[in-house]
Structure formats: structure tokens, C-alpha cells
Amino acid sequence: SLLPQLINCGQRCDCTEHDLAKDRTISRLREKLHSLLEQTKKAEPTKPLKPPLPTIYVITPTYARLVQKAELTRLSHTFLLVPQLHWIVVEDSPHRTGLVSEFLSHSGLAFTHLHVATPHERKLQEGDPSWLKPRGAEQRNEGLRWLRENIRSQEGGVIYFADDDNTYSLQLFEEMRWTQRVSVWPVGLVGGMRYERPIVEQGHVVRFHTGWRPSRPFPLDMAGFAVSLRLVLANPEARFDGDAPMGFLESSFLQSLVTMEELEPKADLCTKVLVWHTRTEKPKMKREEAMQKQGLGSDPAVEV
Amino acid sequence: MPKRRDILAIVLIVLPWTLLITVWHQSAIAPLLAIRKACHHLVKEIFIIPERLAVRRHRLADDRAEGRREAGQGADSKEYCSSDKDIVEVVRTEYVYTRPPPWSDVLPTIHVVTPTYSRPVQKAELTRLANTFLHVPNLHWILVEDAQRRTPLVSRLLRETGLNYTHLNVETPRNYKLRGDARDPRIPRGTMQRNLALRWLRETFSPNSTQPGIVYFADDDNTYSLELFEEMRSTRKVSVWPVAFVGGLRYESPKVNAAGKVYGWKTVFDPHRPFAIDMAGFAVNLRLILFKPQAYFKLRGVKGGYQESSLLRELVTLNDLEPKAANCTKILVWHTRTEKPVLVNEGKKGFTDPNVEI
Numbered sequence: 278s279l280l281p282q283l284i285n286c287g288q289r290c291d292c293t294e295h296d297l298a299k300d301r302t303i304s305r306l307r308e309k310l311h312s313l314l315e316q317t318k319k320a321e322p323t324k325p326l327k328p329p330l331p332t333i334y335v336i337t338p339t340y341a342r343l344v345q346k347a348e349l350t351r352l353s354h355t356f357l358l359v360p361q362l363h364w365i366v367v368e369d370s371p372h373r374t375g376l377v378s379e380f381l382s383h384s385g386l387a388f389t390h391l392h393v394a395t396p397h398e399r400k401l402q403e404g405d406p407s408w409l410k411p412r413g414a415e416q417r418n419e420g421l422r423w424l425r426e427n428i429r430s431q432e433g434g435v436i437y438f439a440d441d442d443n444t445y446s447l448q449l450f451e452e453m454r455w456t457q458r459v460s461v462w463p464v465g466l467v468g469g470m471r472y473e474r475p476i477v478e479q480g481h482v483v484r485f486h487t488g489w490r491p492s493r494p495f496p497l498d499m500a501g502f503a504v505s506l507r508l509v510l511a512n513p514e515a516r517f518d519g520d521a522p523m524g525f526l527e528s529s530f531l532q533s534l535v536t537m538e539e540l541e542p543k544a545d546l547c548t549k550v551l552v553w554h555t556r557t558e559k560p561k562m563k564r565e566e567a568m569q570k571q572g573l574g575s576d577p578a579v580e581v
Numbered sequence: 582m583p584k585r586r587d588i589l590a591i592v593l594i595v596l597p598w599t600l601l602i603t604v605w606h607q608s609a610i611a612p613l614l615a616i617r618k619a620c621h622h623l624v625k626e627i628f629i630i631p632e633r634l635a636v637r638r639h640r641l642a643d644d645r646a647e648g649r650r651e652a653g654q655g656a657d658s659k660e661y662c663s664s665d666k667d668i669v670e671v672v673r674t675e676y677v678y679t680r681p682p683p684w685s686d687v688l689p690t691i692h693v694v695t696p697t698y699s700r701p702v703q704k705a706e707l708t709r710l711a712n713t714f715l716h717v718p719n720l721h722w723i724l725v726e727d728a729q730r731r732t733p734l735v736s737r738l739l740r741e742t743g744l745n746y747t748h749l750n751v752e753t754p755r756n757y758k759l760r761g762d763a764r765d766p767r768i769p770r771g772t773m774q775r776n777l778a779l780r781w782l783r784e785t786f787s788p789n790s791t792q793p794g795i796v797y798f799a800d801d802d803n804t805y806s807l808e809l810f811e812e813m814r815s816t817r818k819v820s821v822w823p824v825a826f827v828g829g830l831r832y833e834s835p836k837v838n839a840a841g842k843v844y845g846w847k848t849v850f851d852p853h854r855p856f857a858i859d860m861a862g863f864a865v866n867l868r869l870i871l872f873k874p875q876a877y878f879k880l881r882g883v884k885g886g887y888q889e890s891s892l893l894r895e896l897v898t899l900n901d902l903e904p905k906a907a908n909c910t911k912i913l914v915w916h917t918r919t920e921k922p923v924l925v926n927e928g929k930k931g932f933t934d935p936n937v938e939i
Contacts, residue, residue, distance in 0.1 A: 343826065344826070344915065344917055346912075346915075347825070347915035348804075350806055350915075351712075351713060351804045351805075354712050354715075354807070355712040357716065358680055358715060444705040444706075444708055444709045445709075446708050447712065465704075465705065465939040466701055466702065466705070466922040466939065468926060469924060469925045470924060470927055470933050471931075471933045471937070471939050472933055472937060472939055486933070548937060549937075550704075550937060550938065550939045553702070553704070553705035553708075553939065554922075555702055555705050555706075555919050555922075556919070556920040556922075557917050557918070557919055557920065558917075558918040558920050560825075560826035560916075560917075560918075561829050562829065562831070563829050564828065564829030564830055564849040565829060565831055567849075568830070568849060574831075575830055575831045575832055579823075579831075579832065579911070579912060580912065581825040581826070581831050581912050581915065
């Protein structure tokens with residue numbers, strides 16, 4: 278006993294012989310970790326290189342106006358905080374603009390940049406109130422077309438139509454991520470009210486709380502629902518009808534996809550507001566216009 | 582033949598030494614070796630366990646401060662084992678999981694002062710503002726409510742963002758407040774709130790402290806690019822840059838000469854103001870705020886558009902201004918304004934449940 282000690286003295290210690298408490302803890306934790314990993318591997322069918330979360334495909338129609346870059350900028354800050362998000366930006370334009378191209382390439386987001394021009398008769402004219410014609414139908418349909426042609430249905434995922442002037446909380450995206458068919462939730466500051474929302478009884482949507490035309494098939498705002506990618510790919514004819522009467526744009530799309538009973542209520546059974554239908558004021562340009570008449574307008578090369 | 586007592590002597594001398602050596606070896610070296618080895622195994626084997634999307638500020642050990650990560654380039658994991666603690670921590674630095682970015686002891690802190698008041702769009706405005714701030718390292722948000730008491734809505738929102746914040750409040754007396762839509766330009770909104778923040782900074786930080794900081798006044802309805810915060814971080818006294826959508830123009834901007842000095846203001850509305858600049862168009866070094874403790878925004882008798890000047894003329898001269906944003910040729914901040922929502926369908930008694938927070 279003494280002699281082996283003397284011999285080993287000065288040599289590197291073979292630590293497995295020393296049954297230390299810390300070592301034991303580490304070994305125990307390691308075993309636990311292994312068993313947990315085995316369990317999770319068994320629980321899910323192994324798909325090589327599959328991302329752990331379903332992708333949220335956000336389709337945003339946008340159009341050129343003074344506040345466009347500002348809106349897209351603050352929107353991108355929210356999206357950068359959401360994992361597995363793919364932004365599909367569709368410009369209302371006959372071609373991709375430099376402003377949006379540059380912006381998207383520096384945003385840090387995974388994106389697809391599309392464009393389609395709204396036919397003239399469907400476009401709002403100067404002085405028209407914003408509610409006169411439904412906007413963004415062609416652009417959203419273009420987003421759907423791209424998804425149908427480029428994404429395989431096995432990949433899973435959910436589609437959300439996010440306008441560029443609304444405000445989205447981060448929690449909203451986690452609520453919608455696991456949508457099986459169509460999920461719904463309240464929207465703040467819309468329909469002339471503090472919020473609009475589906476009414477849920479026993480886990481199912483039974484009717485809608487809205488201040489305007491509650492008899493619509495789906496009296497929801499565009500920001501108030503998300504559709505699973507699988508459902509959209511299984512229904513290749515589902516699209517937004519640009520000629521639908523005011524307020525019926527959402528219904529024109531959802532009617533062919535789902536019934537009210539099948540809707541999945543989110544946001545604590547539709548009692549929490551996680552998205553707001555904010556609108557940005559048009560900046561006053563009287564002085565700019567006056568200056569431009571005198572040939573003294575601000576440098577147009579400076580992008581706002 | 583060695584005598585018995587010689588053997589005894591040798592044993593008595595050698596024995597304590599061997600005992601000493603083996604015991605020392607066992608207690609000191611072994612734990613370190615064992616943990617270091619097991620550490621690496623454990624860390625390599627740990628897979629990314631999906632975490633709840635929670636944004637928390639965590640202070641890493643000083644010698645392990647990490648820089649900001651760029652977005653979306655896939656997972657990257659940083660691991661460390663500290664031998665003085667039995668904690669093996671895997672810090673997953675995929676972009677969403679480290680918001681706000683870890684605090685750095687090297688970057689100057691940006692103290693963002695935001696006055697806010699209760700109205701239907703308040704929660705929405707503060708939400709999207711917070712989503713921007715979550716990307717900025719070393720940001721300290723000083724939110725000052727125009728209210729008699731700090732409201733639960735704002736308290737809860739601030740807590741849930743995970744940002745580094747200070748929550749203050751001061752109520753503007755009724756006769757100073759803007760009355761509905763009738764805008765009286767002589768009573769600028771937010772003045773008392775900004776002044777309270779200045780006072781808080783002066784009470785909290787001493788002029789002798791070496792902690793560098795920048796003070797920026799950010800209203801809750803504007804739009805800020807991330808680049809703006811990096812531009813202002815290097816402010817030595819007062820830095821300035823263009824602001825979009827103010828003064829009835831696409832943008833207002835300081836005029837910068839070839840030597841890189843500000844010599845005037847490119848505005849239409851009263852360009853002869855001492856500082857013809859919007860609140861969102863400048864930032865002040867904290868040291869300057871602390872060295873000039875009498876400098877505040879003037880509360881009474883301030884003409885429309887002169888509020889910024891009322892503070893800046895106490896702090897700096899035109900010559901000392903530092904132009905940012907590529908010599909004031911790029912727009913990094915927009916003076917956006919949010920429409921007042923039409924709540925006509927609420928009617929007189931209110932249609933929606935007032936307990937649902939918006």
C-alpha cells in the first residue's frame with residue numbers, strides 16, 4: 278500500500294480511481310442527458326436536416342410612398358427576433374425597386390422579393406379614402422403563387438399576411454407557428470373599435486365580435502389569422518378576390534379553405550391582443566412642394 | 582545489515598512526506614482534471630435544446646464578453662466551463678436567443694429617454710420600439726410616463742421585454758398639457774418627462790465616474806434604424822444628423838462644410854434658430870449632461886420649434902457639433918406619426934371589454 282503510493286507519487290493521477298462527488302454528479306448528468314436524447318430521437322421521426330421549428334412565411338404587400346422605408350425598417354426589427362421566419366415582400370410595381378432590393382439585402386432576414394402591379398382600375402386614386410378599394414390582393418396572390426411553386430408540402434409551415442404598417446408582438450408568431458389549418462386571434466384598433474375578436478366557447482369559435490358587418494363569412498382582419506402551408510398547397514385555387522366588396526377580401530380567401538367550426542383559436546382563447554392595426558400618418562409635404570416649385574427641393578438623391 | 586533503528590528513522594522521515602504528497606495530489610489536481618475533461622465531453626454532446634423564446638439580459642463573466650451576432654447565419658454555440666463553479670453552461674448564440682445582446686464593458690451605454698402617455702396606440706408603439714431596441718447593445722431605456730402613477734400596462738411591458746430599463750413618471754399639470762387637437766405650439770409635450778430623466782441621470786451618475794454614456798431623446802412614435810445607434814455611440818459632446826419628415830420637408834439636415842463642421846441648418850421653418858434640429862436629430866454625451874447640471878429643456882415661454890435649442894444652447898456651440906450619418910447625407914431616423922385610430926363603433930358606453938388590454 279505504501280509502496281505503490283510511493284511509486285505513483287509524482288505521476289499523473291488516473292482520476293477514475295478517485296470517486297469524487299463532482300465526478301459522480303457529472304457522470305450522472307451525462308447519463309441523464311443521453312437518455313433524454315434517446316427519448317427525443319425516438320419521439321420524432323428522423324428527417325435529415327429538418328429545421329426544428331415550422332417556418333413562418335410572412336407575406337407583406339408594399340408600395341412606394343414616403344414612409345415605405347421607415348415602415349419596412351421597423352417591421353424588419355420585429356421579424357429579426359422571430360426564429361425560422363421567411364419574409365416574402367411583394368411590391369406593387371411593374372419591377373423591383375432599388376430601395377426595397379437594397380433594404381432587403383441588408384436586413385439580415387431570409388427573404389423573397391417579388392413584384393406585381395395592381396391593374397389601374399383597382400388602384401386607389403389620389404384623394405380616395407383608404408377603404409374604397411381592397412388593396413394588396415394581387416400582391417398576396419403573387420406571394421401564394423411563389424409558395425405553391427417553390428415549397429414542398431412536407432416541409433410544414435404557416436403563412437401569415439402582415440401589412441407593413443401594423444404592429445406585431447413577438448408572442449403572436451409563437452402562437453401561430455403550430456397552426457394545423459387556420460388559426461385566429463384578436464386584432465387591436467380595427468373595425469372602429471379597440472379590438473375585434475372571435476368569440477370562443479368550449480374551445481371553438483362560435484361567432485365574431487366586430488363592429489362592422491358581422492354577417493360576413495369571416496369578419497376578420499387580414500392580421501387576425503394564419504393559414505397552414507399544407508392547407509394552401511392542398512387547395513391550389515384558393516386566392517384573394519380583388520373584386521370582392523369592401524371588407525370581404527379575407528372571406529374570399531378563407532371560404533374555400535375552412536369553416537368557422539374548424540378555426541383554431543389562439544392568444545388565450547382569443548382574449549389577448551397581440552397585434553394592432555396601426556396606421557401611419559402621411560407626412561405633411563407642403564413646404565417641400567413649395568420648395569420644389571422654386572427648384573429648391575431637398576436632394577432627391579438622399580433616400581428617405 | 583542496516584540497524585533496526587536506521588530503518589525506523591528512514592521510515593519516520595519518508596512516511597510524512599509521502600502522505601503529504603499523495604494527499605495534496607488528490608485534493609488539488611484531480612478535481613480540476615476531472616472537471617475539465619468531463620466538461621468538454623458534456624458540452625460537445627449537448628444538443629441545442631429549443632428554449633422558450635425569452636429575451637433575457639445575462640451578464641457573462643467579464644473575460645468572456647461576446648460581441649453582437651449577426652442575424653440568421655445558423656446556430657453557433659459558445660461554451661465555457663468555469664473551474665471555480667460546478668456549472669457547465671452552454672450559451673446558444675443563435676441570433677434570437679441573445680436579445681438584448683450581452684452587456685459589454687467596453688461600449689458606451691446609450692441612455693434612451695422616451696416620454697410616453699396613455700392612449701389607444703401606446704402599447705403598440707412601445708412594443709415596436711422595444712423590438713428595435715432589443716437589437717442595440719448596451720442600451721438603457723429610460724421610459725417616463727406622463728401620469729400620476731406608473732401604469733401596470735407599461736410596467737408589465739417593460740418587464741417582459743427583457744431590456745435594461747428605468748421606469749419613471751411625472752404628470753404634466755393640466756394647464757400645460759396639449760388640449761385635444763388644439764395644438765398650442767407654446768406648450769411642447771414631453772418636456773417635464775425629459776427633464777425628469779435628465780435629473781435622474783444627474784442623481785444616478787457622478788461626473789467623476791468613468792462609465793461612458795450617450796443620452797438620446799427618442800419619442801415613442803418615431804422610427805429608428807439600428808445604424809443610428811452605432812453612429813451616436815462615438816459622440817464626444819453633441820452629435821447631429823438628418824431627420825426625415827420634419828419641418829414639412831422630406832428631411833431636415835444640418836449644413837456641413839468641407840472641413841466637416843456644422844455651419845447652419847437646411848430647413849425651411851425658421852432656419853435661424855440657434856439649433857434648428859428635431860429632438861430625434863441629436864445626441865449628447867452623458868459627461869456633458871453631468872458637467873452642466875443647470876441645463877434643462879425650458880418649460881415655459883418656449884416658441885414652437887425652439888425646445889431643442891433651449892437645451893442645446895446651454896451645452897454646446899455650433900462649432901462643437903459632430904456631424905454623423907456620412908457627414909449628414911444619410912437618413913437614419915424618420916419622424917413618423919401614427920394615425921389616431923377611429924373608435925367610432927365603441928359608441929358612448931364602449932362596446933368592447935375594457936379589461937382586455939390593447
